Structures are given as structure tokens and as C-alpha cells.
Amino acid sequence: MTDAILEPTVQPRRRPDRSKVRVGNRLVRFKKIxxxxxKSIYSHGLRSLLTVLxxxxxxxxxxxxxxxxxxxxxxxxQQFRDLGANNILLKSVKPAEVEESSNxxxxxxxxxxxxxxxxxxxxxxxxIPGISNVIASRIVKKNVWHLGRSMNTDVVGTxxxxxxxxxxxxxxxxxxSETEMRDHANVVVLSDEVANALFPIDNxxxxxxxxxxxxxxxIGIMESEGFSNLGxxxxxxxxxAPSRIYIPFTSSKSRFGETTTRQTAGGMERETVxxxxxxxxxxxxxxxxxxxxxxxxxxxxxHKDIDYAxxxxxxxxxxxxxxALRDQIVAGAIAGISLLVGGIGIMNIMLASVTERTREIGIxxxxxxxxxxxxxxxxxxxxxxxxxxxxxxxVLGIAIPFVISAxxxxxTIVTPVAPLLAFSISALIGVVFGIYPSMRAADxxxxxxxxxE
Amino acid sequence: xxxxxxxxxxxxxxxxxxxxxVGQSVVASLKDIRKTYYMGALAVEVLHGISLxxxxxxxxxxxxxxxxxxxxxxxxxxxxxxxTEGTYYLGGEDTSEMDDDELSTIRGARxxxxxxxxxxxxxxxxxxxxxxxxxxxxxxxxxxxxxxxGLVERVGLDDRIDHKPFELSxxxxxxxxxxxxxxxxxxxxxxxxxxxNLDTKxxxxxxxxxxxxxxxxxxLIMITHSDELAERSPRWVRMLDGKVxxxxxxxx
Numbered sequence: 001m002t003d004a005i006l007e008p009t010v011q012p013r014r015r016p017d018r019s020k021v022r023v024g025n026r027l028v029r030f031k032k033i034x035x036x037x038x039k040s041i042y043s044h045g046l047r048s049l050l051t052v053l054x055x056x057x058x059x060x061x062x063x064x065x066x067x068x069x070x071x072x073x074x075x076x077x078q079q080f081r082d083l084g085a086n087n088i089l090l091k092s093v094k095p096a097e098v099e100e101s102s103n104x105x106x107x108x109x110x111x112x113x114x115x116x117x118x119x120x121x122x123x124x125x126x127x128i129p130g131i132s133n134v135i136a137s138r139i140v141k142k143n144v145w146h147l148g149r150s151m152n153t154d155v156v157g158t159x160x161x162x163x164x165x166x167x168x169x170x171x172x173x174x175x176x177s178e179t180e181m182r183d184h185a186n187v188v189v190l191s192d193e194v195a196n197a198l199f200p201i202d203n204x205x206x207x208x209x210x211x212x213x214x215x216x217x218x219i220g221i222m223e224s225e226g227f228s229n230l231g232x233x234x235x236x237x238x239x240x241a242p243s244r245i246y247i248p249f250t251s252s253k254s255r256f257g258e259t260t261t262r263q264t265a266g267g268m269e270r271e272t273v274x275x276x277x278x279x280x281x282x283x284x285x286x287x288x289x290x291x292x293x294x295x296x297x298x299x300x301x302x303h304k305d306i307d308y309a310x311x312x313x314x315x316x317x318x319x320x321x322x323x324a325l326r327d328q329i330v331a332g333a334i335a336g337i338s339l340l341v342g343g344i345g346i347m348n349i350m351l352a353s354v355t356e357r358t359r360e361i362g363i364x365x366x367x368x369x370x371x372x373x374x375x376x377x378x379x380x381x382x383x384x385x386x387x388x389x390x391x392x393x394x395v396l397g398i399a400i401p402f403v404i405s406a407x408x409x410x411x412t413i414v415t416p417v418a419p420l421l422a423f424s425i426s427a428l429i430g431v432v433f434g435i436y437p438s439m440r441a442a443d444x445x446x447x448x449x450x451x452x453e
Numbered sequence: 454x455x456x457x458x459x460x461x462x463x464x465x466x467x468x469x470x471x472x473x474x475v476g477q478s479v480v481a482s483l484k485d486i487r488k489t490y491y492m493g494a495l496a497v498e499v500l501h502g503i504s505l506x507x508x509x510x511x512x513x514x515x516x517x518x519x520x521x522x523x524x525x526x527x528x529x530x531x532x533x534x535x536x537t538e539g540t541y542y543l544g545g546e547d548t549s550e551m552d553d554d555e556l557s558t559i560r561g562a563r564x565x566x567x568x569x570x571x572x573x574x575x576x577x578x579x580x581x582x583x584x585x586x587x588x589x590x591x592x593x594x595x596x597x598x599x600x601x602x603g604l605v606e607r608v609g610l611d612d613r614i615d616h617k618p619f620e621l622s623x624x625x626x627x628x629x630x631x632x633x634x635x636x637x638x639x640x641x642x643x644x645x646x647x648x649x650n651l652d653t654k655x656x657x658x659x660x661x662x663x664x665x666x667x668x669x670x671x672x673l674i675m676i677t678h679s680d681e682l683a684e685r686s687p688r689w690v691r692m693l694d695g696k697v698x699x700x701x702x703x704x705x
Binding site: 032039040359368369373 | 568573586588
């Protein structure tokens with residue numbers, strides 16, 4: 001071996017022109033430093049993994065939480081949108097005092113009179129500009145028969161444009177026409193639920209159902225309403241079934257009358273209600289809330305008791321949007337905190353790494369590394385750690401909402417902004433929390449660092 | 454090795470002042486170097502005015518008992534530490550006025566370090582360790598590789614280029630460190646107790662290698678506490694209590 005050494009091998013003098021070299025090879029230096037960084041991350045496998053985990057959880061949490069809250073708010077908004085953003089819903093509500101008074105005394109019970117009247121609706125239609133349509137409905141609870149099957153359901157006497165006003169679609173057949181309305185025709189449109197209950201096998205179209213003693217011809221079936229009957233339970237009789245059937249308003253009035261009798265625990269109860277429900281359609285969405293306020297004033301003047309309710313889907317939508325935003329801020333803050341904790345984890349590990357590698361820093365400094373070379377080295381390591389965590393976190397964060405949707409049926413929406421935002425934050429965290437340890441590494445006295453054990 | 458040819462790369466021999474009476478050019482010149490350490494209010498002067506000149510192609514040993522200040526002198530020679538007073542010219546450049554970046558550059562470009570405990574980077578293999586100073590000087594990847602390959606062959610470890618330092622014996626690790634010190638073709642190779650952690654046989658091999666390098670014209674400064682080692686070299690400087698006690702040359 002010594003022989004080989006003694007053989008004089010002349011080294012060519014290779015001193016590159018420094019001014020050129022420094023600029024030209026910056027990319028090479030960067031690549032080398034990155035390689036060194038990856039190597040040192042690899043050599044502390046478990047420690048690096050745990051560090052990365054903090055960022056992974058943070059990033060995944062940000063994306064998943066935003067996706068879930070986005071989905072929830074979308075769902076809530078969809079419900080209100082289904083009620084029609086241009087609509088104002090009016091409902092008759094039995095006032096509490098009237099209920100008490102009806103139970104007093106003996107003899108045949110008096111019919112209670114309450115709720116919205118046709119005159120109310122006419123006044124509203126005539127006095128407020130910008131109302132395009134008013135669809136008034138009567139809702140009476142009846143037993144509905146087909147052959148041996150029966151079902152207790154709400155019979156809604158309504159106008160011809162009821163489905164369009166509430167964004168309901170027909171599954172098959174048609175809604176009743178103006179002619180049938182004029183003729184007080186015995187035609188009926190069934191809700192999906194009623195159709196399934198009464199006609200489990202047959203196609204109900206063209207067949208007929210019996211209400212009281214009259215037969216009604218089935219002309220159409222509505223699509224399943226899903227969430228859309230939100231808030232309808234208080235209309236008409238109490239504990240209304242979500243299932244409804246629809247007949248012309250005129251038919252309802254002439255067949256059932258305005259006074260209905262109901263069997264209650266205390267005996268008979270009679271009530272007279274002209275209208276149970278009215279949908280007021282407004283031309284311009286911007287004026288919906290304003291119109292709603294005017295209607296409230298008109299009704300307050302015309303009614304002694306509060307025997308009505310006003311529901312403005314748009315206002316509810318706005319509220320839902322506001323609370324969704326609040327939810328998102330809260331979710332974002334919680335996820336942000338976990339990202340911050342992840343960042344502190346990176347700083348902690350980097351500080352440990354700097355201390356542990358003091359000697360290496362000393363060696364590098366002795367061999368010509370400048371302070372900024374050391375800073376770059378440790379900063380790149382921190383950024384690699386957080387970027388790797390960020391990528392894994394983004395993948396997980398996109399996958400988790402899918403799993404939630406698949407197993408719990410919740411609507412989740414991953415907006416493209418969320419992963420982008422989460423990833424940039426994680427990269428930024430790498431820089432921010434890597435700077436201090438890197439500076440500490442660079443500021444070490446080379447002599448002290450070399451002496452470090 | 455004498456060279457009167459002006460060397461534009463090192464800056465040596467460019468001016469007549471650099472050339473001393475013997476006809477050798479000065480590569481490093483210490484003038485009245487003092488170093489004081491402050492420990493709170495207490496000031497301790499470790500070096501009390503050291504003046505030494507080192508010439509190109511010299512092989513000098515600096516020796517003395519522990520605590521005599523030779524490590525401090527070594528740190529100053531290595532531009533790792535700055536003197537409190539005095540001037541230190543390295544290759545014609547005054548290092549006393551240099552900032553941290555300039556000192557880093559001059560360390561990387563003009564000096565080669567050999568330490569008692571080898572100081573190789575454990576995560577890097579033999580070749581990468583040798584390439585490191587070249588990398589900080591901005592050599593291209595290809596140049597780094599070529600130079601390192603030549604050096605690894607020269608120290609007889611060309612069958613170990615993929616090995617990590619902990620897979621090598623002490624003697625082999627010190628060879629890697631020597632190769633690393635030679636990489637940038639420095640003006641001076643500084644060796645701090647290079648055989649201190651080695652057995653006699655490996656130590657002798659390292660010293661043989663030093664002799665060989667010196668014969669090829671390398672300038673070597675070795676710090677040691679052993680007279681026996683020091684007297685192997687043509688010139689030995691004896692230090693005591695922060696002063697130069699003697700500066701002897703073997704007549705050859």
C-alpha cells in the first residue's frame with residue numbers, strides 16, 4: 001500500500017476562476033445541499049417520520065375540516081334554495097289563547113276561526129308592487145283510500161303553478177290545469193310516498209283514489225321531496241305527515257268546506273281556516289326581505305292574534321351562509337392550530353438536529369462553508385420535511401372526505417383552494433420554523449463547534 | 454522547493470517583499486500575534502506576541518506542552534479564530550481585516566485541515582467527504598468527482614470509495630482526511646496531532662505520507678506534543694507559555 005502512495009502522482013493544478021464558478025454552479029450547490037439534506041433526513045428515519053407526522057395531520061385536518069364544513073353548508077343552503085329564494089311563505093298557525101277558549105263551556109263546540117284569509121292575500125297582492133304570483137293553499141287532513149289500502153295524509157288544495165313555485169318536479173303525469181281548477185274537477189296529484197303506499201304494484205296514473213265519499217282521478221305523481229318539506233309540519237293540522245296529495249284549490253273548498261271537524265281526546269273540535277299556506281313569489285330577489293317586512297306589517301294590522309307565520313327562505317339562507325362561514329372559521333382555526341403545533345415540532349427537531357450536528361457544522365465551516373451555506377443546508381432540510389408532510393397531508397386530506405362521504409353519507413366538498421392553501425402554509429411553516437435553528441447553526445463559532453463532542 | 458515564478462493564483466512571488474534572503478517565498482507570516490480570551494471580567498492572554506514566517510514547501514512542527522497555546526496558534530493559522538492583536542498574512546493577503554465570509558473562503562481555498570479525530574462527516578461516504586471542500590469552492594460536479602477520484606487513489610483507498618467513515622480503521626479515516634485536505638490544492642496543510650488517535654504502525658504510515666507530500670512540494674504545518682515526531686520534520690518550533698521558545702532547522 002505504501003508503494004502506491006510513494007509513487008508520485010502529480011495533481012493537475014485546478015483552481016477555477018472564482019468569479020465565474022460561484023455564479024455558474026449555484027444550481028449544482030443547491031442540488032448538492034438538497035442531497036445532503038435528504039441524506040440526513042433519511043439517516044434519522046423515525047425522528048423525521050414523527051416530525052413529518054405533525055405536518056401531515058395539520059394539513060390533512062385543514063383540508064378535511066374545510067371539506068366537511070363546506071359540504072354541510074352546501075347542504076343547508078340547498079335546503080333553503082329548494083324552498084325558493086324568491087319566495088315568501090305564509091302559514092296559518094293556531095293561536096294558543098284560542099285553543100284554550102275552545103275547551104271552555106259545555107254544549108256543541110264552537111268552531112274556532114283563525115289564520116290567513118283570501119282577503120289577506122288579496123291585500124298583499126294589491127298593495128305591494130313586485131309580487132309576481134301568490135299561490136294559496138288549503139291543507140286538510142284526510143284518510144285516502146285505494147281499494148283496501150288507506151293512508152292518512154295532507155290533502156293540499158292549491159293552484160296550478162304550485163310545483164314551479166317550490167321547485168318541485170313531477171315524476172310522471174301532469175299537474176292539474178286551469179280548466180280543471182275552474183271546473184272544481186276531482187283530479188289528484190300524489191306525492192311519491194303516497195303513490196308508493198297506495199299503489200305498491202300498479203302504476204297509479206289513470207286509476208282513482210277515494211277521499212270521504214268522492215273519487216279522484218290520479219293524473220300525476222310528484223318527485224320525492226327529500227328535505228324540501230322543512231318547516232311544513234306546523235302548517236294545517238298538527239303532526240302532519242310529510243306525505244301530501246294535491247287537488248285543485250276550488251275542489252278542496254267545495255268538497256271539504258272551510259270548517260273541518262276533528263276528533264280529539266276531549267271530544268269534537270271544529271276549526272274554520274280559509275287558507276293554510278300561501279307562497280308569495282317576488283320578482284326581484286333583492287327585494288324579497290323588504291317585501292317580507294311589509295307583509296309582516298300588513299298582517300299585523302289585519303290580525304288581532306298572531307295566527308300566522310312568515311318564513312323567508314332567503315333570510316334563512318343568509319343565516320345559514322353566515323353560520324357556515326362561522327363554522328368554517330372555527331374549523332380553520334382548529335386546523336390551523338394543529339398546523340402550528342406541527343411547525344413547532346419541526347422547529348424542535350431542527351434545534352435538536354443542529355445541536356447534534358454541531359461538530360459537522362464545525363467541520364463544514366473549517367472546510368470553507370460560509371454562514372449562508374449552513375443556513376441554506378438546514379433551511380432546505382426543514383422545508384423538505386414540511387413539504388413532504390404537506391404532500392402526504394394533501395393526499396390524506398383529499399382522501400378523508402371521500403371516506404366520510406362513503407361511510408356516513410355526509411356531503412363533503414374539497415375546493416381546490418383548500419389543498420393549495422394548506423400546502424403553502426406547510427411550506428411556509430418549514431421556512432418560518434426552520435430559520436431560527438438554521439441561524440443558530442450558522443452563528444456557531446467554528447472553533448467551539450469543532451471541539452464539540 | 455523554490456519558486457521565483459510569479460504565481461497568479463496564490464499571489465506568492467508577485468512582489469519582491471515576499472521573497473526572503475534564502476530565496477523562498479513566504480506563504481504565511483505571523484507578526485506579533487496576541488490572543489486574549491475573556492471569561493467574564495477576567496482577561497487571559499494565551500499568546501504573548503508570536504512572530505513566525507512559513508515558507509513554501511516547508512515542513513514545520515509546532516510543539517510544546519499542553520496549555521502552551523499551540524492549539525490557539527493553530528486556530529489562528531487556520532483562520533478559524535482571529536488574533537486580538539497582530540497581523541497574519543496568508544498567501545500575501547491580510548486576514549486580520551477579513552469578514553466571516555472572506556475567512557470562510559480563504560479557509561476553503563488556501564488551507565487543508567487534518568485533525569486528531571479525523572472529523573469526517575459520518576453520513577457521507579469516502580468520496581463525498583473528499584469532494585466537500587471542492588463543493589464549497591464551487592467546482593463543477595465533474596471536477597469534484599475527478600479530483601476526489603485521483604486523491605482517493607493517491608492515499609490508497611480506491612477500493613473503499615463507497616464506505617462510510619465508521620466502516621474504516623483509524624488509519625484509513627486519517628488517509629481520507631488527508632485526501633480531503635489536499636482536494637483544493639491548498640497553500641498550507643495544517644495537521645493538529647494527526648497521529649494522536651492512531652496506533653504506532655498507522656501513525657508511521659501517516660507520517661510517511663506527510664514526508665512524501667512534503668517531497669512533492671506541499672507546505673505542511675504539524676502540531677504535536679511529541680519531540681520525537683517534531684524532530685522528524687526539517688524545522689521545529691518549540692512553544693512555551695504562549696511564546697516561541699525556539700525555532701530550529703535541521704541542516705540538510
